[in-house]
Amino acid sequence: MKIMILGADGYMGWPTSIDFASKGHTICMVDNYIKRKLMTQYKRKALVNSPKLEKKIKFIKNLNKKSQFHNIDCSDSITFKKLFKKFSPDAVIHYAELPSAPYSMAGPKEGWNTLNNNLQTTFNLIDCVKSINPDCHIVKLGTMGEYGTPNIDIEEGWLNVNHNKRKQKFLYPRQGSSIYHTSKIMDTDLLWFYVRNYNLRVTDLMQGPVYGIYVNDYATENNLETAFAYDDMFGTIINRFIVQAVAGVPLTIYGSGSQIRGYINLKDSLKCMNIALENPSDKGKLSIFNQFTEQYSVIDIAKKIIKAFKTLQIDVQMKKIPNPRIEKEKHYYNAKNTGLKKLGLEAELLDENVIIEIAKYVMKNKNKINKKIITPRVNWK
Numbered sequence: 001m002k003i004m005i006l007g008a009d010g011y012m013g014w015p016t017s018i019d020f021a022s023k024g025h026t027i028c029m030v031d032n033y034i035k036r037k038l039m040t041q042y043k044r045k046a047l048v049n050s051p052k053l054e055k056k057i058k059f060i061k062n063l064n065k066k067s068q069f070h071n072i073d074c075s076d077s078i079t080f081k082k083l084f085k086k087f088s089p090d091a092v093i094h095y096a097e098l099p100s101a102p103y104s105m106a107g108p109k110e111g112w113n114t115l116n117n118n119l120q121t122t123f124n125l126i127d128c129v130k131s132i133n134p135d136c137h138i139v140k141l142g143t144m145g146e147y148g149t150p151n152i153d154i155e156e157g158w159l160n161v162n163h164n165k166r167k168q169k170f171l172y173p174r175q176g177s178s179i180y181h182t183s184k185i186m187d188t189d190l191l192w193f194y195v196r197n198y199n200l201r202v203t204d205l206m207q208g209p210v211y212g213i214y215v216n217d218y219a220t221e222n223n224l225e226t227a228f229a230y231d232d233m234f235g236t237i238i239n240r241f242i243v244q245a246v247a248g249v250p251l252t253i254y255g256s257g258s259q260i261r262g263y264i265n266l267k268d269s270l271k272c273m274n275i276a277l278e279n280p281s282d283k284g285k286l287s288i289f290n291q292f293t294e295q296y297s298v299i300d301i302a303k304k305i306i307k308a309f310k311t312l313q314i315d316v317q318m319k320k321i322p323n324p325r326i327e328k329e330k331h332y333y334n335a336k337n338t339g340l341k342k343l344g345l346e347a348e349l350l351d352e353n354v355i356i357e358i359a360k361y362v363m364k365n366k367n368k369i370n371k372k373i374i375t376p377r378v379n380w381k
Contacts, residue, residue: 001277004028004087006074006125007095009053010035012141012269014226015214016093017056019270021063028087029053029060029069030080030096034117035234038103044231044373047243047365056224075120077127084128091137091277092129096121097183101145102233102378104179105325111179118183119190126194134200137280138191139273142206144262144292144335146185148175149328154335157204157288177327178380192286199284203276208262208292210269211238212354213361228361231373237298238263240374241305242355245316246362247369251306252376255323257299260333262292265348275343289339293347301350308355324376 003020007013008029021027031053039045050056057069068087072079074096097118098104104114122140129136147154150173159172171192176182191202214226229235230243241251264272272291281287296304302318309316323329341347348354362369 001025001090002028002087003277004030004084004089004092005095006030006092006121007097008069009033009050010095010099011227011229012210012266013095014050014056015216015266015270016095016273017060018063018214018216018219019274021060021067024064026064026066027060028067028083028089029057030072030074030083032071032073034098038098039229039234042103042233044229044233045370046227046229047362047368048225048228050225050227051223059218059222059224074124075117077124080124081128081132085132088133089136091139091280092125093273094122094125094138094140098180100234101178101180102376104183105380106233106378114179115183115186119186122187122190126190126200129200130194130198134198135283137277138200138202139276140187140191140202140204142188142204143181143184144206144208144290145178145181146174146176146188146206147172147335148177149260149331149333150175151332154290154333156290156336156339157206157286177325195284195286201281201283201285203281203287203289205272205276205289205291207269208264209236209238210264210266211236211350211358212266213358214266214270230369232376233378238301238350239358241302242358243362243369244374245305245309245314246359246366247371247374249371249374250317250319251302252374253298253302253318253320254325254376255320256329257302257320258297258330259327260295260297260331262290262295262335262337263350264292265350265354268293268345268347271345272340275340275345279343290335290337291340292335292337294349295333295335296350304350305355308352309359311352311356312359321376324379324381326380
């Protein structure tokens with residue numbers, strides 16, 4: 001299969017590139033390093049500096065010599081369309097969006113950059129598929145944050161409504177809590193418009209906060225690991241908490257810590273992407289899966305990490321701080337996630353062994369931790 005991976009330099013994009021290239025697929029990696037540029041601009045830094053794709057493509061070509069990398073901006077419609085037409089992918093994995101809720105809430109400029117980049121990139125991809133290869137399967141990474149925290153169960157993408165003795169299935173109501181999440185909602189609406197009007201085939205994976213490390217012996221030996229962010233703007237909560245624990249910084253609990261979300265291991269996220277490509281949507285269908293494996297409150301996560309670190313004979317504390325975000329802290333949360341399991345997903349859950357595996361990885365790079373970039377500096381209020 002010929003697979004185009006947009007956002008191939010990212011935390012998920014690079015492991016995805018390795019995974020599919022190692023299985024014999026011809027891949028086209030696309031990235032313009034926007035996240036690297038923003039991290040530099042806002043004085044954030046990943047725990048491990050991953051080489052740029054100009055170096056990584058040599059490794060990928062060892063797996064599949066026809067694979068390629070292009071440093072282009074997917075929001076540039078003319079340049080992107082030329083590349084899409086030339087490569088002619090069977091499927092496109094769409095990671096090419098600014099993936100940070102805190103960044104999107106840092107100010108009007110950051111909010112607009114998020115909306116502009118994410119919507120323009122998604123629109124350009126849709127236009128290429130519609131006008132050049134309508135059979136191409138789009139797999140877009142959505143977010144569970146699109147749903148918000150409704151006071152009813154969260155279904156997998158769709159809600160059956162009975163009203164005045166009539167029935168219809170609608171996209172599940174969405175209520176994002178940041179500009180980033182709102183941009184992803186708009187993505188979903190765009191995709192649904194083109195699916196139902198132009199018979200495109202699209203899979204939308206509503207992913208919860210991802211955590212963990214991707215283990216590939218060759219990549220590790222050659223310093224080709226994926227970027228592991230732990231800062232307040234681009235780091236995800238479980239990764240950030242484990243770095244804090246290693247650094248001796250109390251785990252920062254926003255508000256009461258009662259906020260519940262669905263989480264997923266990076267390794268499981270790759271399994272889900274494989275499942276999505278192996279089970280493409282039919283033409284004229286938008287397939288939506290809730291991509292998470294477990295639900296936890298922030299306090300639950302902190303307690304699990306504290307317990308795991310006791311095994312390492314490391315005492316970890318937690319500290320509640322005023323919540324910098326605009327969000328409900330105490331709320332109902334019950335999301336369905338059966339779709340991917342029915343298609344074969346076997347999850348790697350957040351147990352003590354997984355936490356210790358990540359902790360040992362962080363410990364190897366402990367001297368690179370900058371404590372100043374962990375605590376929140378973006379106030380949403």
